[in-house]
Amino acid sequence: MEFRLFTLIFIFILPIFCFSQENAKTKYRSPLGIPLVLAANFGELRPNHFHMGLDFKTNGVEGLSLYTIEDGYIARIKISPYGYGKVIYVNHPNGVTSVYAHCSAFKGRLDSIVKSVQEKEQNFEIELFLNPTDIPVKKGEIIALSGNTGGSTAPHLHFELRDTKTEEAMNPLVFGFEIQDHKPPIIKGLKVYALTEQGYQVPGKSKIVNVSKTNNDYHIPGDLLTIPSDYCSEDGGIGFAFEVVDQFDAAENICGLYKSTLRIKNDTIFRQQIDKVAFDHSRYINSHKDYHEYTVNKRKFHKSFKTQHNPLAIYPTLDLGLIKIKPGEKLSFIFSAQDVMKNESDLEFNLFVSEGKENTSNSIFPTWLYFQPDSTIQLKNDKIEFTAQKHTFYEPTKKNLSLVAPFSFGDPSQPIQYPVSVKMKLPSTKIDVSKYYINVLSEGSKNHALESAIKGDWIEAESNYLGIFKIKIDTIAPSISPLNFNVSEAIKGKNRYTWSVNENQTELLDYDLFIDGKWSVLEYESKGDYLFFDRPKVLLGKHKVEIIVKDSCGNVKKWSNEILF
Ligand SMILES: [Zn+2]
Structure with missing residues (x-):
């Protein structure tokens, strides 16, 4: 019955779908x-x-x-x-x-x-x-x-x-925008993982093999990938990820994968096709790609499996892509990558599991060592409070927790889906409270000043970074100085005036330009740390120019001078 219903829907929907796409073209x-x-x-x-x-x-x-x-x-x-x-x-x-x-x-x-x-x-x-x-x-x-x-x-x-x-x-x-594409996707690497039944990666059990192209076929060495027997377990399975990129005719730019299928003979194990993405799901890319390979080795591996909490609409089926195989067994796979113009590349390979014992450990992610994705986490004492909502973590993640100074929460090398909230008790000897902010020292020893709010004796913030959290003070205003002109020289006839602006600790929050006391548009180029003003043609002669900049902790700096336009 169910099958029939499905077929009917398929027959009715398909022509409409094709028509609308054809129409759109x-x-x-x-x-x-x-x-x-x-x-x-x-x-x-x-x-x-x-x-x-x-x-x-x-x-x-x-x-x-x-x-x-x-x-x-x-x-x-x-x-x-x-x-x-x-x-x-x-x-x-x-x-x-x-x-x-x-x-x-x-x-x-x-x-x-x-x-x-x-x-x-x-x-x-x-x-x-x-x-x-x-x-x-x-x-x-x-x-x-x-x-x-x-x-x-x-x-x-x-x-x-x-x-x-x-x-x-x-x-x-x-x-159907007109873009020439005769170049098929390029397959560069294959990674195999031992997985739990939820699709979580078992630590230390993964392996990369490079993929090479001979004539028009992709191969791994000997067309065979051998893994140890302890990659297998009673409940878990094996999963693959493929490093794939794509190119178009008119440029050498490396672009992304559109569609892929992993099969064993005629059985489809996993499919992925990127036709649409919801903005509030886009961050789940951290679960789709191999995050470690992407951030550390700059390699773009797409997983041909997923965890049970991945809601991205890029997987046409509900399959997790977990492959069941036992020690001593061999399976043959075909991975196909396709672009929108239907140019296709295939990789055929065999997977063999060595004879030996399966993994029998039933505590791969012990709760004393790992945060679990399925639970809400709240940890607090009279100095600190960390909260992470359910599914903040994509997979079980090392805790790295300290509730005494220096306070730390989570493994900075791991991604998170939702920001964690942090509350810290302010020191008893207070300066102007607006100068306090929470700083997190994260991956790569990078400091991130968090947008912080004072609530009584506490300061709180939301953080997209894990790491070491500290209360810091910012009392230094941003610096500002002319960049493309010198006020002592005649600068008549210039069309664009630029000022360099630098804020070292927090962020540039506000910037205003006044000409003879009247507000005028001043643009901020965050990439180059400069401000600019495009002079309207009618603005000529001598005028009083004042710029006021302010950082997130309310530190203000003024620059003013007479300019001969
Ligand atoms: Zn873009």
């Missing part, structure tokens, strides 16, 4: 006026997130016209020195939102609306949600200029398609 225009060349594709592995769109090259320059891909209206814009920088969201009548990020400037009516809101709020960083009648746009209308703002490190257009209702990011390549 002819529908959208390109967001750029030059041929589309990819620097990055959808689903690429990044730190703590999947790449949620396509990165189009812009000939290495800023200022190319950006065109709306379809009729619609500008629904949202945001300006930030981080992340997407200057970004536009356009809603289309078919329920899709297109996103244009890292812009250098907005055009037309949008530009004047943004400027007036910035002036009203006296803030460069704004976010606007607009109504359908505010700024309707036509297909092919120029709405912005390409740029390099926010987290972008080279000029390009980051372009996304989202489901307007659910806000899930969708793979734009499935919608």
Whole structure:
């Protein structure tokens, strides 16, 4: 009965699905006026997130016209020195939102609306949600200029398609933008793991073999991978991960895997296909990729198995991908990697388990040594409190716990899904409490100043990092000095004025520019630690210029001078 129902649904849904995709293929225009060349594709592995769109090259320059891909209206814009920088969201009548990020400037009516809101709020960083009648746009209308703002490190257009209702990011390549691709995915490595029945990696039991290409086939040495008998256990199984990347015709840029299948003969063990990702699931990439290989060895292994708590919608089946095999047994596998254009690469290999004893230990992750993913963790005394909600950890993780100074929580080399909350008792001899903040010393001896709040005698913060926690004091204001001009010289006729700004301990929280006492837009480039002001053509002659910068602990620095524009 169930089978029949499934078949019926399949028969009815499939043609609609195909039709809508076919329809979509002819529908959208390109967001750029030059041929589309990819620097990055959808689903690429990044730190703590999947790449949620396509990165189009812009000939290495800023200022190319950006065109709306379809009729619609500008629904949202945001300006930030981080992340997407200057970004536009356009809603289309078919329920899709297109996103244009890292812009250098907005055009037309949008530009004047943004400027007036910035002036009203006296803030460069704004976010606007607009109504359908505010700024309707036509297909092919120029709405912005390409740029390099926010987290972008080279000029390009980051372009996304989202489901307007659910806000899930969708793979734009499935919608048929014209990008030549005849290059199949490249398979570079194979890793085998001993796994528990929940799909957790058994410590110390994994092995990498390199994959090489001869003619058009991929191979491992001797086409055979042998593992010790103690990789096997009664409840657990074996799992694989594959290091796979992809490329497109027009550029050498290394892009990400779209689709893969692991089979034993005709039985599919595991499938993965990245068509859409919800933003609140994107961090589960830490569970999908081999986190250690990614962070330590910069290798991009995609697991062909998952843990039972991984909710990513990139796995078409419910299988965990656990392979059951016994000492002395041999199995033959086929791994296939495919891109959106259906270019395919295959790796055939055999797995043999040596004769010998299985692993019989039933305490692989003892609770005195490991935090367990399934439980809420709360640990406290009169000086410190650490809380981690359920499923903060993807797998059992070494505790590294100290509830006496220096306070520590968790293994800094392990990723977390949700921030942990930290509360620390303030010292009894108090200075101005606004100067206190919590610092975490994490992976790679990196210090992270946490956005902290004072509650009575306690200071608290949420941390995306594990490590050693300490209360610190910041009483030093950011520094600011002219970068591309000298006030003592005649600087008439300059169009852009820049100042370097540095905050060593915490973060630059606020920055304002006043010309003759009137607030003016001052932009912050977080990557280069500088502020800049673009002089309007009408601003000439001698004017009093004042800049006020402030850090997260409220330390303020002023810079003022007369400038001859
Ligand atoms: Zn991007």
